[in-house]
Amino acid sequence: MFTVSLSRPDDIDGWRDAARAHLAAATAPENIVWQVASASDAGAAVAAAPSADLFAADHTVLPPPVATQAPPVPRSFLDLAERVICHSDPTRFALLYRVLFRRAWGGEPDVLRQAADTDMHTLHLLGKCVARERHKMHAFVRFRQSDGVDPEHFYAWFEPEHHTLRLSVPFFVRRFANMRWSIVTPAESAHWDTRQLVFGPGGRKGAGPGEDAMEDLWRVYFANIFNPARLMVDAMTSEMPVKYWKNLPEAPLIQQLVLDAGARASAMVDAEALAEPRFAAVAEHPHAVDARGIPVVQKAADGMGSLGALHAQTRACLACPHAHKATQTVNGEGRVGASLVIVGEQAGDVEDLSGRPFAGPAGEVLRGLLKDADIDTQDVFLTNAVRHFHYEVRGKRRLHKLPDKDMVDRCRQHLFQEIKAVGPQVVLLLGATAGRALRGRAVRVTEERGVVSTTSSGVKVVQSIHPAAVLRADGEKAASLKRDLQSDIALAWRCVNAAVAPS
Ligand code: URA
Numbered sequence: 001m002f003t004v005s006l007s008r009p010d011d012i013d014g015w016r017d018a019a020r021a022h023l024a025a026a027t028a029p030e031n032i033v034w035q036v037a038s039a040s041d042a043g044a045a046v047a048a049a050p051s052a053d054l055f056a057a058d059h060t061v062l063p064p065p066v067a068t069q070a071p072p073v074p075r076s077f078l079d080l081a082e083r084v085i086c087h088s089d090p091t092r093f094a095l096l097y098r099v100l101f102r103r104a105w106g107g108e109p110d111v112l113r114q115a116a117d118t119d120m121h122t123l124h125l126l127g128k129c130v131a132r133e134r135h136k137m138h139a140f141v142r143f144r145q146s147d148g149v150d151p152e153h154f155y156a157w158f159e160p161e162h163h164t165l166r167l168s169v170p171f172f173v174r175r176f177a178n179m180r181w182s183i184v185t186p187a188e189s190a191h192w193d194t195r196q197l198v199f200g201p202g203g204r205k206g207a208g209p210g211e212d213a214m215e216d217l218w219r220v221y222f223a224n225i226f227n228p229a230r231l232m233v234d235a236m237t238s239e240m241p242v243k244y245w246k247n248l249p250e251a252p253l254i255q256q257l258v259l260d261a262g263a264r265a266s267a268m269v270d271a272e273a274l275a276e277p278r279f280a281a282v283a284e285h286p287h288a289v290d291a292r293g294i295p296v297v298q299k300a301a302d303g304m305g306s307l308g309a310l311h312a313q314t315r316a317c318l319a320c321p322h323a324h325k326a327t328q329t330v331n332g333e334g335r336v337g338a339s340l341v342i343v344g345e346q347a348g349d350v351e352d353l354s355g356r357p358f359a360g361p362a363g364e365v366l367r368g369l370l371k372d373a374d375i376d377t378q379d380v381f382l383t384n385a386v387r388h389f390h391y392e393v394r395g396k397r398r399l400h401k402l403p404d405k406d407m408v409d410r411c412r413q414h415l416f417q418e419i420k421a422v423g424p425q426v427v428l429l430l431g432a433t434a435g436r437a438l439r440g441r442a443v444r445v446t447e448e449r450g451v452v453s454t455t456s457s458g459v460k461v462v463q464s465i466h467p468a469a470v471l472r473a474d475g476e477k478a479a480s481l482k483r484d485l486q487s488d489i490a491l492a493w494r495c496v497n498a499a500v501a502p503s
Pocket of ligand 1: 343347348356357358383384468
């Protein structure tokens, strides 16, 4: 029997090192006891080994490796493990190790890919729970200024259910890099002094400062961004659970805003009827080009308009029922200022697990064609019309389902705002769903592909087929579809070059 003593409840490095050594030695899962050394989580010692004496074994004495090597663990699983480890479920360490053991030594080489496997399913649920709490933390942490502290320091109190503080703080470091702040939770605290992040012991509510001017500003801001036309009280209370309200300065405003929502929404509908079509806004900020005609990378505006903030909002969106079944939101990937945005249909199985668009087989076709066309992926922003994987479970597999019109409609604003934030010259639409999302109508891909249109704000739009169509076809049909896609990519790239060429 071996005992692994982890230094913290979210000690991913400790878990990974121990798991690697035990996998190499083919230690059976039931022969390892996982425990957390810190006093705050002493109760999390794993109960997986029934009669284990936690103090008898020495975790520093690792078993010798066996001759045959365990296969390397894929990055996507490590990403999942990083989230799962932050869950408060005491069986998490053992569960993560068990699936790796089954894969390496149990004759189940594909187990990590089987989302319907009971262990994998549980891991994805735990990971999703943690990801949700991280979003909640990003959304509901409210800083208050500490009175009379010089230089000024901001303080926030938060009560997470899981060990999500360390997972969440990089967001605050990026977002509030120039502020001095502390986030205090019951178990642990994080402190940023504009240069260095340090972690300290937990605290208690009320130990920080009280109301301040920043809260007044926040209330004004909240009242202004509150969108009465999007009011869904059930979704709001599930997205913003009441347990968080007590720490939110805007909570007292919510009741009145909800009461006024009907009248405000009607006024918005009237105003909307007179407004320019939404797509016109896509390229509101035209590209600057340098002396060689190369687009200058534009920094997204800070605050709510930036791509990062937009993506944080999208990650928190659970407006569609299928979003609740997805592992995570798959946002677009690439840089602000990319000249070409490529829009696919929706995240697939691999994308759902990895969190990256076009990470699976269709992405392989697409990325291969971009490479063949010598298109630098630095100049491409990849995204999707629908951000959550929509699927049905068949046996051990999750089968892709076509997103319906409502899903596309609900995701449309995310797509438009993302395109607006990137500010491309050209948008390439892959397949009918992408076409519908951008054009707001049904698109006949076979008839409309290979055609360039221009939006009212001067962005060129090229319609093409979806790379999955190439994968679904055989022989000459597949080769011909691939040529179509190749030629549409080349067309889109010519439009980029024409747009950035000096006149
Ligand atoms: N298909 C898509 O349309 N998008 C992806 O990200 C993956 C597959």
